[in-house]
Amino acid sequence: MINNLYPLKFTPILKDKIWGGQKLKTILNKNSDLPNVGESWEISDVEGDTSIVNNGSLKGKSLKDLLDVYKEELIGKHNYKTFKNKFPLLIKFIDAKEDLSIQLHPNDELAAKRHNSFGKTEMWYVFQADPGSNLIVGFNQEMTPEKYLKHLNDKTLTQILNFDEVKEGDTYFVEVGRVHAIGAGVMVAEIQQTSDITYRVYDWDRVDSEGNERELHNDLAIDAFDFDMPDNFRVTYDKTPNQSNEMVSCPYFTTNYLRINQTLQKENNHDSFIIYMCVDGDAEITANGSSEHIKKGETMLLPAAIKQFEISSKNATLLEVYV
Template sequence: MENKLYPIKFTPILKDKIWGGQKLKTILNKNSDLPNIGESWEISDVEGDTSIVSNGGLTGKSLKDLLETFKSDLVGEKNYKQFGNKFPLLIKFIDAREDLSIQLHPNDELAAKRHNSFGKTEMWYTMQADEGANLIVGFNQKMTRETYLEHLENKTLTDILNFDKVKAGDTYFIEVGRVHAIGAGVMVAEIQQTSDITYRVYDWDRVDDQGNERELHNDLAIDAFDFDMPDNFRVTYAKEENKSNQMVSCPYFNTSYLEVTGTLNKANNYDSFMIYMCVDGEAEIKTATVTEVLRKGETVLLPAAVKDFEITAKYAKLLEVYV
């Protein structure tokens, strides 16, 4: 099947958000008339938001079509066995002009029971951050259910949250059950399980154009918290050039940082698809039959059947993802 499969790009699915901005247009060249683009869903198999191929002979086909046609040749045998015709990851770029809501995500068990969905373990790679911008991750003190509920009730939740100043390159691993929010002025690449389940616990008393506050999910959220998590969410990683430097390895995805200056011969030995997100610069990905250019703000899916390929760049920073 390899001769039919090649490095696949999809049409970004752009999401207008109350907190979104313009950086996805101005920095990542996303084409849209939306006033506040908060998210660009680069690869999605979320119900109602399935990605559509934008390059090569499969143009116009949906990710769902590809899974049904190519099966393990697309995703790898172990992934196809586990997930069938569901793609396991959701890949995004996010631009927060304003703070996102304070939120958390349920684990697989709770998400399956309540929403017939996967849980939502995720990671962020900071692509750009305005001076003084923050990410909110976890609490700034040991936390109990009782203390948390007291602060929620008294509208003093922000007193107990951990605010981290961030800069480009800073990376965070957000496990299910951990409270978090992307702060104003931050643009990230996000890699997560295929899930759109978010429990909002506080939204800065924000209202929409009609004067309505957004729905909160505190009744659902309280059972999803893990108050005993250690502060191990900051990711440290090497930045050796022309080498895959591991950032995150978890049951749901593996992500490496890859800075390319020259030509790299790559082999896919993972029994998985591979995804490359270009977070800076520009690269060429070349297989036996096709060369695909990957520019900053673009994402490409290499099917599992594509075993050998080359990445060439004068300078590019890529996130390399597989399951």
């Protein structure tokens, strides 16, 4: 069936959020009438939010349809054996006009037991940040459950959180069990396990248009924390042009930084699909006789069955993701 497969693009699923803004529309040209677009789900197999192909002969087919038909040709033999007809990653662009809630995510074991879901290991690549804007990741001191709960109950949680001022290109690996939040003025590309399970522990005491606070999950969250995690969440990586530079590699995904200013002949030596997120410039990706254009703010999926392809650009920055 490989002759049917080609570089796939999907219709973004846009999410209105209390903390969302306008950058996904104004900077990334996402088409929406929503007032506060906080997230663009680029590739999703979350129940109720399945991505739909918007290019080529498979246009109109859902990601679930593709998995049903193409199986390991779409995601790779090992991935299909592990995940069956469930796409393993959720790919997003996020715009925080206001601070997101202070939150964390459960691990696979806890998520499966409580929610019949995967855990939510994730990473962020900052591709725009207003001056002085921050990410919150981890604590600024050694932490115990008792100390954490005291600050939570005293409403002094922000005193023990680690605030990092960020700029374009900064990258963070957020493992399950680590407290975190995207700060106001930051726009990120987010790569994560397919999961929408978030434990919200503090929401800045804000209310919606009807005066209601959002639900908190502190009873669930306390068991999900890993208070002994080292401060290893900041990612350093090379930016050598015209080659894949590893940023994050974990059991759930590998992400590389790829800056291109020429034509590259690429091989997929992984038993996996490859996703390209364009975070700057634009490029042409050619595979299996089909050529597709990708520009800043767009995402493309190369099925696992495509082993040789070409990327051509005068100036583009791509995040290259596979499992």
